[in-house]
Amino acid sequence: MKTDTGAIGVLGGVGPYAGLDLMRKIFDQTKANCDQDHLSVIQFSLSEHIIDRTRFLLGETDENPGEAIGEIMVRMANAGATVIGVPCNTAHSPRIMDQAVAMLHEAAPQVRFVHxxxxxxxxxxxxxxxxxxxxxxxxxxxxxxxxxxxxxxxxxxxxxxxxxxxxxxxxxxxxxxxxxxxxxxxxxxxxxxxxxxxxxxxxxxxxxxxxxxxxxxxxxxxxxxxxxxxxxxxATNVLARALIVAFAPDRLKKDA
Amino acid sequence: MKTDTGAIGVLGGVGPYAGLDLMRKIFDQTKANCDQDHLSVIQFSLSEHIIDRTRFLLGETDENPGEAIGEIMVRMANAGATVIGVPCNTAHSPRIMDQAVAMLHEAAPQVRFVHxxxxxxxxxxxxxxxxxxxxxxxxxxxxxxxxxxxxxxxxxxxxxxxxxxxxxxxxxxxxxxxxxxxxxxxxxxxxxxxxxxxxxxxxxxxxxxxxxxxxxxxxxxxxxxxxxxxxxxxATNVLARALIVAFAPDRLKKDA
Missing domain, CATH: 3.40.50.1860 (Rossmann fold)
Known part of the structure; x- marks a missing residue:
C-alpha cells in the first residue's frame, strides 16, 4: 500500500463551510459509483490562523492573510497535494494571493495553483x-x-x-x-x-x-x-470542475 | 505566522461523504461566530487507496484496509493532526482498526485516536x-x-x-x-x-x-x-463531539 500518489488540495477555512462546499462539489462532479472511484482530496481548514480578508483589503489591519495562506499551501504540498484551490474570492485579490502563490511556487514549484x-x-x-x-x-x-x-x-x-x-x-x-x-x-x-x-x-x-x-x-x-x-x-462549482480537470480530466462528470 | 499548532484530523474517504459529514458536524458543534472562532481541522480523503471494509471482513479479499488507514493516520499526524477520528463504523472492527492504530501509535505515540x-x-x-x-x-x-x-x-x-x-x-x-x-x-x-x-x-x-x-x-x-x-x-455526531472534547473541550457547543 502506497497512499502518497498525489491529491487535490482544498485550502479551507475561508470560511470553513466554503471549504466543505468545495470538497462536496469535487465529489459531486466526479464520475463515481463506489468509494474507490473517488479522487484523493486533502483539506486543511485552519481558519483561526487566517485573518479576515476584507479587513486587510479595507486597511483595517496590516497583517496580510496571504502569508498564512501561503504557509498552509506549502504544508498541503508537503502533505501530498499536487493541485491546490482556495474557495474564497476575496483571498484572490492580488495583494493577498500574489504573496501566497509566490510562497507556494518557491517551496513547491511542481504544484499547480488553480485560480x-x-x-x-x-x-x-x-x-x-x-x-x-x-x-x-x-x-x-x-x-x-x-x-x-x-x-x-x-x-x-x-x-x-x-x-x-x-x-x-x-x-x-x-x-x-x-x-x-x-x-x-x-x-x-x-x-x-x-x-x-x-x-x-x-x-x-x-x-x-x-x-x-x-x-x-x-x-x-x-x-x-x-x-x-x-x-x-x-464560483465554487466552477473551481471544483477546474480542479478535477487539472488533476484527472477523464474523471470529470459531464455537465448537467 | 505559525499555522502548525495542532488540528483535529478527519480520516475521510470511508466513504467520502461521511468524511464531509463529520467535518461539518465538528463545525456545527463548535462555538463560533466568525471564521477565526473555528477549530483547525485537516481531512485526508484518499478513498481510492482504502479497499472495501465489508469485503475484507466477509473474507472476499485478503488485503486488510487497516494497513492503508494506518498509513494515512501517520501521514495526518505528520501533517499536524493531534487527535484523529475515522467516520466509518465498519473500519472500527478490531481486525481492521487494531492494525491501523498500532501503526499510528508506533509512528506518532503523542497523537490521540478517538474511537x-x-x-x-x-x-x-x-x-x-x-x-x-x-x-x-x-x-x-x-x-x-x-x-x-x-x-x-x-x-x-x-x-x-x-x-x-x-x-x-x-x-x-x-x-x-x-x-x-x-x-x-x-x-x-x-x-x-x-x-x-x-x-x-x-x-x-x-x-x-x-x-x-x-x-x-x-x-x-x-x-x-x-x-x-x-x-x-x-454515531458521526457523537464522534464529532468527542473529537472537540479531546482537542478543545471549552469550545464544545452545549447540546441541543
Missing part, C-alpha cells in the same frame, strides 16, 4: 460568449480591490455591482455575527437569503446577463440555477 | 442509563464482526439487529451501485431512505429503546432525531 477567478472568466467565455454585462455579488473587500472589475474588463465584459447600500446588504448577509452566513449556515438564515436574492434580482433588472456568486458563502444561500432565467454562476 | 464505537457506548451510558435494548443498523461487515454486539454486551446492553433479509436491505441501501447512498447521496435516493426507515421502525416495534445509526452513511438518509419517539443515535 478561481480565472476559472470563472474562462467559464463565461466558453458558455456565454454573447454576454456583455456580468453582475457580481461579493464582499466589500472583493469590490474595493477591483478583482472582478479587472478580470471581467480584461476579458471584454462589463462588471455590474449593487450600489453602496446594496453592497453593504450583501456584506452583512455574509458576515453579520447574528444572521450572516458565516455565523449561521446550516441552515442559512431567511434574512441572509432574502437580501442576497433581492440584490441578484436588482442586477438582473439592470441588465446583467449572468450573475457571479463572487463570494463562496453565497452559493450556500442561493442554490437555484438562475434568477428570472438569468444564470447564477457558482 | 467512535467507544464514544457511542459512553454516550448511551450517560444519556440513556435506563435503556437495556439498543437497536443497530449497520453494514453486513459490521454485523459479521460482532463489533456492536461485543461493545454493547460488555457495557450491559443487549444489541438488536434486523433479521437476515433486513440486514441485506440495509446493506443495499448503503452500497447498491444504483440507489445506494455511496452511489447517490446528494440527495439520497427515496428507496435507500425508505428501506432504512422501515428497518429502524421494525427495531422499535421489537423493543429497541434507542437505535444506533451504525454506519456513517445512514445519517445522510435518516436525519430526524427519532422514530416514533425512540432516539436515533448518529
Amino acid at each position: 478561481m477567478i480565472d476559472s470563472v472568466i474562462d467559464f463565461i467565455r466558453e458558455r456565454l460568449p454573447q454576454a456583455r454585462t456580468i453582475g457580481v455579488l461579493s464582499t466589500k473587500g472583493t469590490y474595493a480591490t477591483g478583482l472582478y472589475q479587472d478580470a471581467l474588463g480584461k476579458a471584454g465584459f462589463t462588471a455590474l455591482f449593487p450600489d453602496d447600500a446594496g453592497r453593504e446588504r450583501v456584506q452583512q448577509a455574509i458576515s453579520n455575527t447574528s444572521y450572516g452566513i458565516k455565523a449561521q449556515s446550516n441552515p442559512v438564515s431567511p434574512q441572509a437569503r432574502a437580501d442576497l436574492y433581492a440584490e441578484a434580482e436588482k442586477l438582473v433588472e439592470q441588465g446583467a446577463e449572468a450573475v457571479i456568486l463572487g463570494c463562496t458563502e453565497i452559493p450556500l444561500a442561493l442554490t437555484e440555477p438562475d434568477v428570472r432565467g438569468v444564470p447564477l454562476l457558482d | 467512535m464505537i467507544d464514544s457511542v457506548i459512553d454516550f448511551i451510558r450517560e444519556r440513556l442509563p435506563q435503556a437495556r435494548t439498543i437497536g443497530v443498523l449497520s453494514t453486513k461487515g459490521t454485523y459479521a464482526t460482532g463489533l456492536y454486539q461485543d461493545a454493547l454486551g460488555k457495557a450491559g446492553f443487549t444489541a438488536l439487529f434486523p433479521d437476515d433479509a433486513g440486514r441485506e436491505r440495509v446493506q443495499q441501501a448503503i452500497s447498491n451501485t444504483s440507489y445506494g447512498i455511496k452511489a447517490q447521496s446528494n440527495p439520497v435516493s427515496p428507496q435507500a431512505r425508505a428501506d432504512l426507515y422501515a428497518e429502524a421502525e421494525k427495531l422499535v416495534e421489537q423493543g429497541a429503546e434507542a437505535v444506533i445509526l451504525g454506519c456513517t452513511e445512514i445519517p445522510l438518509a435518516l436525519t430526524e432525531p427519532d422514530v416514533r419517539g425512540v432516539p436515533l443515535l448518529d
Whole structure:
C-alpha cells in the first residue's frame, strides 16, 4: 500500500463551510459509483490562523492573510497535494494571493495553483460568449480591490455591482455575527437569503446577463440555477470542475 | 505566522461523504461566530487507496484496509493532526482498526485516536442509563464482526439487529451501485431512505429503546432525531463531539 500518489488540495477555512462546499462539489462532479472511484482530496481548514480578508483589503489591519495562506499551501504540498484551490474570492485579490502563490511556487514549484477567478472568466467565455454585462455579488473587500472589475474588463465584459447600500446588504448577509452566513449556515438564515436574492434580482433588472456568486458563502444561500432565467454562476462549482480537470480530466462528470 | 499548532484530523474517504459529514458536524458543534472562532481541522480523503471494509471482513479479499488507514493516520499526524477520528463504523472492527492504530501509535505515540464505537457506548451510558435494548443498523461487515454486539454486551446492553433479509436491505441501501447512498447521496435516493426507515421502525416495534445509526452513511438518509419517539443515535455526531472534547473541550457547543 502506497497512499502518497498525489491529491487535490482544498485550502479551507475561508470560511470553513466554503471549504466543505468545495470538497462536496469535487465529489459531486466526479464520475463515481463506489468509494474507490473517488479522487484523493486533502483539506486543511485552519481558519483561526487566517485573518479576515476584507479587513486587510479595507486597511483595517496590516497583517496580510496571504502569508498564512501561503504557509498552509506549502504544508498541503508537503502533505501530498499536487493541485491546490482556495474557495474564497476575496483571498484572490492580488495583494493577498500574489504573496501566497509566490510562497507556494518557491517551496513547491511542481504544484499547480488553480485560480478561481480565472476559472470563472474562462467559464463565461466558453458558455456565454454573447454576454456583455456580468453582475457580481461579493464582499466589500472583493469590490474595493477591483478583482472582478479587472478580470471581467480584461476579458471584454462589463462588471455590474449593487450600489453602496446594496453592497453593504450583501456584506452583512455574509458576515453579520447574528444572521450572516458565516455565523449561521446550516441552515442559512431567511434574512441572509432574502437580501442576497433581492440584490441578484436588482442586477438582473439592470441588465446583467449572468450573475457571479463572487463570494463562496453565497452559493450556500442561493442554490437555484438562475434568477428570472438569468444564470447564477457558482464560483465554487466552477473551481471544483477546474480542479478535477487539472488533476484527472477523464474523471470529470459531464455537465448537467 | 505559525499555522502548525495542532488540528483535529478527519480520516475521510470511508466513504467520502461521511468524511464531509463529520467535518461539518465538528463545525456545527463548535462555538463560533466568525471564521477565526473555528477549530483547525485537516481531512485526508484518499478513498481510492482504502479497499472495501465489508469485503475484507466477509473474507472476499485478503488485503486488510487497516494497513492503508494506518498509513494515512501517520501521514495526518505528520501533517499536524493531534487527535484523529475515522467516520466509518465498519473500519472500527478490531481486525481492521487494531492494525491501523498500532501503526499510528508506533509512528506518532503523542497523537490521540478517538474511537467512535467507544464514544457511542459512553454516550448511551450517560444519556440513556435506563435503556437495556439498543437497536443497530449497520453494514453486513459490521454485523459479521460482532463489533456492536461485543461493545454493547460488555457495557450491559443487549444489541438488536434486523433479521437476515433486513440486514441485506440495509446493506443495499448503503452500497447498491444504483440507489445506494455511496452511489447517490446528494440527495439520497427515496428507496435507500425508505428501506432504512422501515428497518429502524421494525427495531422499535421489537423493543429497541434507542437505535444506533451504525454506519456513517445512514445519517445522510435518516436525519430526524427519532422514530416514533425512540432516539436515533448518529454515531458521526457523537464522534464529532468527542473529537472537540479531546482537542478543545471549552469550545464544545452545549447540546441541543
